[in-house]
Amino acid sequence: MSMFTKCGKSLVIASSVLALSGTAFAQDSTHKVDRVTPFNGVKDYRTWSVGVWGGGSAAFGPFGGPYYFNNFDFNHVGLVYGGYIKKQIFHNFGLQADFMRGQVKGSTKASQSLVDGIKEFKTDIEWSASLSGVLSLGAINWINKQSYVIPYLSAGAGTMAFKPTVETASGKTAVLNSAGKATHQELFIPVGVGAKFVVARGVNIDLGYTMNFVNSKVFDGVNNGSKDKFSTARLGVEFALGNKKKPQLAVVNPAAQVAMDLWDKNAALKNSLAESDARNQAAISQMQQELNSMKTDSDNDGVPDYLDKCPNTPAGTKVDGAGCPLPTPVQVVKEKIVITDADKKVVKDAIDNLEFDLGKATIRANSLPSLDKVASLLVEKNFSLKLAGHTDNTGSATTNMRLSKERAEAIKAYLVSKGANPSRIEATGYGSTQPIASNKTAAGRQQNRRVEFTLY
Known part of the structure; x- marks a missing residue:
C-alpha cells in the first residue's frame, strides 16, 4: 500500500x-444558552x-x-x-x-x-x-x-x-x-x-x-x-x-432568544401577580378588621369611636359630628334703632346745604358744618347711612356715573375723617339714571344734581 x-x-x-x-x-453538552437583548x-x-x-x-x-x-x-x-x-x-x-x-x-x-x-x-x-x-x-x-x-x-x-x-x-x-x-x-x-x-x-x-x-x-x-x-x-x-x-x-438560535425573553417576562409577570394577590389579600383582611372596628360606638351617641372626640357622652345628649355635646344656644337681643325727627332734620339740613365745585367731587366749605352734625349723629347713635349720588343728564352717561360715585365717596370719606364707622356707610353712584325732576329745565336739572342720605 x-x-x-x-x-x-x-x-x-x-x-x-x-x-x-x-x-x-454536542448532543450531550450542557452548553449554556446565551442571553442577549433581541433586536439590538x-x-x-x-x-x-x-x-x-x-x-x-x-x-x-x-x-x-x-x-x-x-x-x-x-x-x-x-x-x-x-x-x-x-x-x-x-x-x-x-x-x-x-x-x-x-x-x-x-x-x-x-x-x-x-x-x-x-x-x-x-x-x-x-x-x-x-x-x-x-x-x-x-x-x-x-x-x-x-x-x-x-x-x-x-x-x-x-x-x-x-x-x-x-x-x-x-x-x-x-x-x-x-x-x-x-x-x-x-x-x-x-x-x-x-x-x-x-x-x-x-x-x-x-x-x-x-x-x-x-x-x-x-x-x-x-x-x-x-x-x-x-x-x-x-x-x-x-x-x-x-x-x-x-x-x-x-x-445562536434567535428564536430561542425571543422565546426565553417572553418566558422570563411571563414568569416575572406571574410572580408579580402572585405577590400582588398576596398583598391584596392582606390589605383586604386589614380593611375588614378596620371596618369592624369603625362600627363600634361605645357611648351610643351615634358617632363611631374612631370619630368620637368626646367619648363617654351621657345618654340622650345631643352631639355634633365629632361626638361632642352641642353648645346651648345664646339668645341674642337685637337692639332696636329709633330714628327721631331731630335726627331726620340733621340729615335734611346736610342735604339742603350740600354743594360741590362745578363738575367735581370737591365739597364746598359752606357744606361742612352740616356734615359735621351728621358725623356726630352717626358716632353717638351708631346709625348706618346710605349715600346715593345722582346727576342730571348733562354730559356722557359714563362721566355722570363716575362723578356721582366720586361725590358719594367724597362725603363718606369726610364723615369717616370725623370719626364715623366706615363699615356702616355705603356710598353708591347712580349717575343720571334716577332723576326726580325734568332735565329739560335748569330748575329740574338742579334738583337732579343731588346726594341722598338714608339713615337706618
Missing part, C-alpha cells in the same frame, strides 16, 4: 471519528471567526469531470489544506475569505485509451484566495433552544495559482507551461455545502465539501476545449474571535 493510500485512508477515518465525536459531544444589533455577539482545515481532493465531483481521468482510489486523492477568516453579518449569512494549498491528482484506467499519451496528472495548487457568501440553513431551531448542528451553503469567486504536471505512458513527466511560465493563474468559482458542529463555546467542527470551477482548460494538463473542475472534502476547526463572554452570532 502506497504512502498516499495510507494518508487518504487516515484522512477519511479521522474525518469520520471527529464528526461523530463532535456530534456526540450585533454588538452583543462575536461576529469574527477564523478556521483551519485539511482534507482531500478529487478530479471530479457531482457535476462530472474529465472522462479520461475518472479512475478513483486512495492513490489518486490529493491532499489539500487551508484556512479562512469569516465575518458573520446576520444569524444565517456571513462573508468568508478562504486560502487554500495542495494537490489535485488523477489517472486513466488501464482499459481506457490515453489522451495525448497522458496517463496521469498532478496539479500543485501553489495558492488560492477567494471570497464567498455563506448561508446557514440551521441557525433557527424550533426544536432545541441551542443549535448544535448547522448546515450551510456557500458560493463565491477567487483567484488560483497552479502548476499542472503530466506523466505519459512511457513514464516521462512534463510541466505544462503558460506563456513560458510553469505556474498558471486563473479565476475560479467555489460552490460548497457543509455543516458546523458546535463542540464548545466559540469552537466549532467544520465539515464541508466544495466543487471548484476553474476558468482554465489545462488545469488537469489536457487541453480538450472545456473548462476544468475539481472537488475538495475538508475537516477543520473554527474559533470565534472577541470577548469570550459574548456568544457567537453564527450559532
Whole structure:
C-alpha cells in the first residue's frame, strides 16, 4: 500500500471519528444558552471567526469531470489544506475569505485509451484566495433552544495559482507551461455545502465539501476545449474571535432568544401577580378588621369611636359630628334703632346745604358744618347711612356715573375723617339714571344734581 493510500485512508477515518465525536459531544453538552437583548444589533455577539482545515481532493465531483481521468482510489486523492477568516453579518449569512494549498491528482484506467499519451496528472495548487457568501440553513431551531448542528451553503469567486504536471505512458513527466511560465493563474468559482458542529463555546467542527470551477482548460494538463473542475472534502476547526463572554452570532438560535425573553417576562409577570394577590389579600383582611372596628360606638351617641372626640357622652345628649355635646344656644337681643325727627332734620339740613365745585367731587366749605352734625349723629347713635349720588343728564352717561360715585365717596370719606364707622356707610353712584325732576329745565336739572342720605 502506497504512502498516499495510507494518508487518504487516515484522512477519511479521522474525518469520520471527529464528526461523530463532535456530534456526540454536542448532543450531550450542557452548553449554556446565551442571553442577549433581541433586536439590538450585533454588538452583543462575536461576529469574527477564523478556521483551519485539511482534507482531500478529487478530479471530479457531482457535476462530472474529465472522462479520461475518472479512475478513483486512495492513490489518486490529493491532499489539500487551508484556512479562512469569516465575518458573520446576520444569524444565517456571513462573508468568508478562504486560502487554500495542495494537490489535485488523477489517472486513466488501464482499459481506457490515453489522451495525448497522458496517463496521469498532478496539479500543485501553489495558492488560492477567494471570497464567498455563506448561508446557514440551521441557525433557527424550533426544536432545541441551542443549535448544535448547522448546515450551510456557500458560493463565491477567487483567484488560483497552479502548476499542472503530466506523466505519459512511457513514464516521462512534463510541466505544462503558460506563456513560458510553469505556474498558471486563473479565476475560479467555489460552490460548497457543509455543516458546523458546535463542540464548545466559540469552537466549532467544520465539515464541508466544495466543487471548484476553474476558468482554465489545462488545469488537469489536457487541453480538450472545456473548462476544468475539481472537488475538495475538508475537516477543520473554527474559533470565534472577541470577548469570550459574548456568544457567537453564527450559532445562536434567535428564536430561542425571543422565546426565553417572553418566558422570563411571563414568569416575572406571574410572580408579580402572585405577590400582588398576596398583598391584596392582606390589605383586604386589614380593611375588614378596620371596618369592624369603625362600627363600634361605645357611648351610643351615634358617632363611631374612631370619630368620637368626646367619648363617654351621657345618654340622650345631643352631639355634633365629632361626638361632642352641642353648645346651648345664646339668645341674642337685637337692639332696636329709633330714628327721631331731630335726627331726620340733621340729615335734611346736610342735604339742603350740600354743594360741590362745578363738575367735581370737591365739597364746598359752606357744606361742612352740616356734615359735621351728621358725623356726630352717626358716632353717638351708631346709625348706618346710605349715600346715593345722582346727576342730571348733562354730559356722557359714563362721566355722570363716575362723578356721582366720586361725590358719594367724597362725603363718606369726610364723615369717616370725623370719626364715623366706615363699615356702616355705603356710598353708591347712580349717575343720571334716577332723576326726580325734568332735565329739560335748569330748575329740574338742579334738583337732579343731588346726594341722598338714608339713615337706618
